[in-house]
Amino acid sequence: MTETEKIIEISFHGRGGQTAITASQLLAEMAYEKGFADAIAIPIIGAERRGAPIMAFTKVSKHKIIRTYDSVKNPDFMIIFDTSLLEMPRIKETIKEGVTILADSPIPINRDGLPNNIRIFIVDATGICIKRGFMHSSGPILNIPMLGAFGKVTGYYDLETIEKVLKKVFGESKIAKNMAVARDAFEEVKEVK
Amino acid sequence: MVSDIKKEFLQNKENKIIKGNEAAAYAAKSSRVQVISAYPITPQTTVVEKLSEFVDQGLMPGTQYIKVESEHSVMASMVGASMTGTRTFTATSGQGLFYMNEMLHWVAGTRLPIVMAIASRGPAPPWNIWADFTDVLSQRDTGWITSFCATHQEIYDEILMSYKVCEDHDILLPKFVAYGGFILSHTSKPIIIEEQALVDEYLPPLPDEKGWPHIFIDPERPMMFGNLIMPSGFYYEFRMKIHETMMRAKEKIMIAAKQFERMFGRNYGNGLIQNYKMDDADVAMLIYGDLAFQMEEAVDQVREEGYKIGMVKLRHFRPFPVEEIIEIAKKVQVLGVMDRGTAFGSPTGGPISSEVKTALHNTEKTAKILPMISGLGGREVTIDQQKDQLKILIKMNETGELPKDLLYGTLWHGKLEVK
Structure with a gap:
């Protein structure tokens, strides 16, 4: 399988209320808007509550139709909304050689026990949300800054695409606030060695 | 682009x-x-x-x-x-x-x-x-x-x-x-x-x-x-x-x-069933719902290994497409029927596989039917598992023998392994 035919698999790990499920949906929309041939968002839904660990997946493909509904087992990218989740064995064991991690964290992540051949990016999404007042009833709305940072890390879509999709999904009225946090994260995300 | x-x-x-x-x-x-x-x-x-x-x-x-x-x-x-x-x-x-x-x-x-x-x-x-x-x-x-x-x-x-x-x-x-x-x-x-x-x-x-x-x-x-x-x-x-x-x-x-x-501009077979790669198939799987979409991918991957395998997507259960199923069963040697659902105490335990067997009751020289069940209660069925399911049918065609681990004639695939 050539690189362009490969389906790119992304996993989201967050806690109930951190808006990771919506992030998986928005990522599918952004990639599709930017020209990917197909995209699917797959939330894993049970009886989760605020604060419980939750998972969601997105698969995107540049040139072929994605003919599967199954969950992601070997992600190419992991988007971590809460770095404490990285300590959970079932999440830790999906971190394999070659994976790229994007985490909401103001400080570098502890690499102990992680494979060598992985890339880690961090962005202080929580800090950005607090600074910009981008909050809902129980905390910061992390999905928009995380997706802004992910666009920068991968180059799959740009700020213009984010704006287009968010306008379509949430309407014009909230676009300024959304774009402020997306832009901050796009600019601030950095790789840590 | x-x-x-x-x-x-x-x-x-x-x-x-x-x-x-x-x-x-x-x-x-x-x-x-x-x-x-x-x-x-x-x-x-x-x-x-x-x-x-x-x-x-x-x-x-x-x-x-x-x-x-x-x-x-x-x-x-x-x-x-x-x-x-x-x-x-x-x-x-x-x-x-x-x-x-x-x-x-x-x-x-x-x-x-x-x-x-x-x-x-x-x-x-x-x-x-x-x-x-x-x-x-x-x-x-x-x-x-x-x-x-x-x-x-x-x-x-x-x-x-x-x-x-x-x-x-x-x-x-x-x-x-x-x-x-x-x-x-x-x-x-x-x-x-x-x-x-x-x-x-x-x-x-x-x-x-x-x-x-x-x-x-x-x-x-x-x-x-x-x-x-x-x-x-x-x-x-x-x-x-x-x-x-x-x-x-x-x-x-x-x-x-x-x-x-x-x-x-979108094709759904004849409305009752939709065939996938059936033209030259000698083994086929009849399947319905979301699993049928994934099975297309599994069929393509198994075909890459050189097997002539096809798939029939059942679109309607009532009315039941009897004529179409007879035609398929006369064409292939082995037909698997994959249920995601149960009919306790029915001839096969699976609702659709029982129907397929009934549909063929007066027809001679038809494919061997293998009733199968997977994915009950939302248990994940991966493409790799679906490829395994297809290979079971291929093996059955090659050896002429039914798989060993059947429950009243039906293969329950993807069970938890009891240690």
């Missing part, structure tokens, strides 16, 4: 990345349904939620949205609404469908063309909310036309085709449009929402004030409907007519699918 495959799919039409449940809601909107009755149940809830949003935003002018206290009342109110001559829609799942059961018989007996989306889930207990078609398949004898969807687009398309078939004055029967809970209901994919003018052209016109041809309600002249009929009366004949109509619906389903393809 936009790839060709995407251009071919979109045909420059309006598209949205939406959940399967939203696709069902958009289909109801496109069909200009006049009455919606709703009671929430997971995983269907977001169908009626989306519709309440549409009604609230004024996007469905003239549509009545009724909130009731239970699923039984949902279907009872649908009966009342449809009897006055209106296009009606609702959605349910699992336990909600079971609670409606009495009224489901009432709908078919009254010959009302109600369409209901079902986000299928496993029957409780143990409590289960994930994909399993036992809920809809256990309603087998209620007199509803029954279909399965494999993709998000197919949910939207199938609901449009349903009104075309059900409201045909030669049919006038209700229909279930079933799809796997969560697997289709809550995942999101790009789908095309067709232009309203085209949908209007495709669908029959909404019923006028005269209503359906066989029922007319006039408040000035009160009448009783569906009242007691003595055994010497026409009850027997009414029941026969439902069966006759159901069998005749096959042709209408085929016509609806053909017209659909002509108008919207």
Whole structure:
């Protein structure tokens, strides 16, 4: 399988209320808007509550139709909304050689026990949300800054695409606030060695 | 750069990345349904939620949205609404469908063309909310036309085709449009929402004030409907007519699918079944629902290894496509039948595999049938597992022997390994 035919698999790990499920949906929309041939968002839904660990997946493909509904087992990218989740064995064991991690964290992540051949990016999404007042009833709305940072890390879509999709999904009225946090994260995300 | 495959799919039409449940809601909107009755149940809830949003935003002018206290009342109110001559829609799942059961018989007996989306889930207990078609398949004898969807687009398309078939004055029967809970209901994919003018052209016109041809309600002249009929009366004949109509619906389903393809450019086989890579296949899998979409990928991957394998997607369970299945069973050597649902104590334990065996009872020289079950209660079925399933059929063809670990003739695939 050539690189362009490969389906790119992304996993989201967050806690109930951190808006990771919506992030998986928005990522599918952004990639599709930017020209990917197909995209699917797959939330894993049970009886989760605020604060419980939750998972969601997105698969995107540049040139072929994605003919599967199954969950992601070997992600190419992991988007971590809460770095404490990285300590959970079932999440830790999906971190394999070659994976790229994007985490909401103001400080570098502890690499102990992680494979060598992985890339880690961090962005202080929580800090950005607090600074910009981008909050809902129980905390910061992390999905928009995380997706802004992910666009920068991968180059799959740009700020213009984010704006287009968010306008379509949430309407014009909230676009300024959304774009402020997306832009901050796009600019601030950095790789840590 | 936009790839060709995407251009071919979109045909420059309006598209949205939406959940399967939203696709069902958009289909109801496109069909200009006049009455919606709703009671929430997971995983269907977001169908009626989306519709309440549409009604609230004024996007469905003239549509009545009724909130009731239970699923039984949902279907009872649908009966009342449809009897006055209106296009009606609702959605349910699992336990909600079971609670409606009495009224489901009432709908078919009254010959009302109600369409209901079902986000299928496993029957409780143990409590289960994930994909399993036992809920809809256990309603087998209620007199509803029954279909399965494999993709998000197919949910939207199938609901449009349903009104075309059900409201045909030669049919006038209700229909279930079933799809796997969560697997289709809550995942999101790009789908095309067709232009309203085209949908209007495709669908029959909404019923006028005269209503359906066989029922007319006039408040000035009160009448009783569906009242007691003595055994010497026409009850027997009414029941026969439902069966006759159901069998005749096959042709209408085929016509609806053909017209659909002509108008919207999407092919669903002959409407009853859809073949995939069957031209040169000597082994095949008959499968339905979301698993059929994944199975296409598994078939392609196994074909790359040099095996002539194909797949038959069962689109309609009622009416059952007997002739099509006989034709397939005469063509291939081994036919696996994959159920995602149970029929306890039936000849095979699987609802569809029992039907396939029955369909072939008078036909000589047919394929060996292997009844199979997987994915009960939403257990994940991966493409690798599906490839394994296909290889079991290939091995059976090569050795002429049944697999060893059958339970009363059926292979239950993907069980937990007991240590």
